[in-house]
Amino acid sequence: MDNEIKREIIMENYLHPYHKETIKDETYLKVNSNNESCIDNIDLQILIKNNKIEDIKFNGEACAISTASTSIMIKELIGKTTEEAIDFIKQFENMVEEKEYNSQNLGEALVFDDIFKQKNRKHCATLPYRGIVKVLEEYQTKKGND
Amino acid sequence: MHREDFPMLQQDLIYLDNGATSFKPKVVLEAMDEYYSSYSANAHRGDYDISYKVDLEYENTRELVKNFINAPLKEEIIFTSGATESLNLVATGFFENIIEAGDEIVLTKTEHASNVLPWFRLAKNKGAVIRYIPLDKDYFVTLDNLKSVVTNKTKIIALAQVTNVIGDVRPIKEICQFAHQNNIFVVVDGSQSVPHMPVDVQDLDVDFLTFSAHKMCGPTGTGVLYGKKELLEAFEPINLGGGMNESFEDEYNVLLKSLPTRLEAGTPNIAGVIGLGAAIKYLDSIGMTKINQYEKELRDYLIAKLEKISYIDIINFHSSSGIVTFNVDNIFSQDVAYYLNRYNICVRAGSHCAKLAKNETGVKNTCRISLYFYNTKEEIDKFVSLLQDKEKIIAEMF
Incomplete structure (x- = not known):
């Protein structure tokens, strides 16, 4: 992806983040994600029905990269099954960590394919993923037990 | 410069x-390097030349610290791992035995975590109450605002001389004067003041002053607790062990050493203390x-x-x-x-x-x-x- 286009996508998602709101609905699962080494701190709300992610919302304070990454993640994950979402997260994290990854399904999240060049911002890009993966795994464990 | x-x-x-x-000048690095490369023995226990030199240098730093903050006595200077340990030591080692349910501890909301959390724990353990001095429009502490929260239950006022976010210089001398008229102890966190301005504990009349070496051109892992001698005498040592005991036979017969050694159990951060000494000499030279x-x-x-x-x-x-x-x-x-x-x-x-x-x-x-x-x-x-x-x-x- 062209660097200028990447910039534009990140900036657009930072300035107008998708689903940045808090919803009063107890059927949403909640998780907080924060970076211990900095001040990013977001709350995520996730609605899963029949193993499918129906909706995600977020709120909180975070830097441009964390905010944009969360906004993009939300767009990409809505509509996916929990298995698909967990695979998406794995591919994304592999990309950020410079490991082998499948770029085919990452969509807009590919704007962070060279974030590793700024080592101190990798944890900004992965912030929302570290939170949401916990919810998805818990959901699957619970589902397995049912 | x-x-x-x-x-x-x-x-x-x-x-x-x-x-x-802060960054460290060459003289500090060299002093620490010299300890590790030419007289790297333990303190307080050697019968040989290089250990004697360790004692000399270690105690020389105590003298330097004493003079740097104009403390009356050398034994009022306790070496710790930093201001955080110093503040915890005061809250736990001294005030645990003094604070009772209903007593009040006065802080400000602009204190560093190290000057908040030890007091939270003390208050929680003892049923004491935390009160905050209202700050003025510039987020400063004024004596009048302090007076507005002090009651006859107030036992401790703990605050930074200079805060790390607002950077205001608090009127510590006036606060101590008022506090002592009302039998209140004053604990001052000097982490952001001692490295940057002359601090005279006798002039201020603080009961305790804490600071870290690494913010004043010295090494990490070293700090100071200054306390008035009669108060330090009443301390319960948090750490018991080598170096700080005189003799022991059984659980009922343990004799501890006098100040300041009693409050410095175990092998201290010798290189750190020597580095702090070099840092003080350096700052004094400027x-x-x-x-x-x-x-x-x-x-x-x-x-x-x-x-x-x-x-x-x-x-x-x-x-x-x-x-x-x-x-x-x-x-x-x-x-x-x-x-x-x-x-x-x-x-x-x-x-x-x-x-x-x-x-x-x-x-x-x-x-x-x-x-x-x-x-x-x-x-x-x-x-x-x-x-x-x-x-x-x-x-x-x-």
């Missing part, structure tokens, strides 16, 4: 985070008054330039220390810090460990510049020039 003394300054770097830690004046000059220079930028909000405009806290309108503080990092400029973003401060200032996260005597007007020029163009900040913040 004195930039040539610092190996860290021999690179392309503008370091404006001295409130977090002069604390001169350091303080120069930092004020730098601050005024910085403020005059920053206040001209319309989209920069200076949180602590009227403070007088080298700490300047600001935000760029509508840009997250961490993004500003990342932007400056591209130009090898180090500033801190966040809450700066003072997580209650947001309740006072209404601002959760900020960028903080904290100056030291080796910073220059040229560095400030470069820093300010990078903030002159908001579009550039936005374009380069990631």
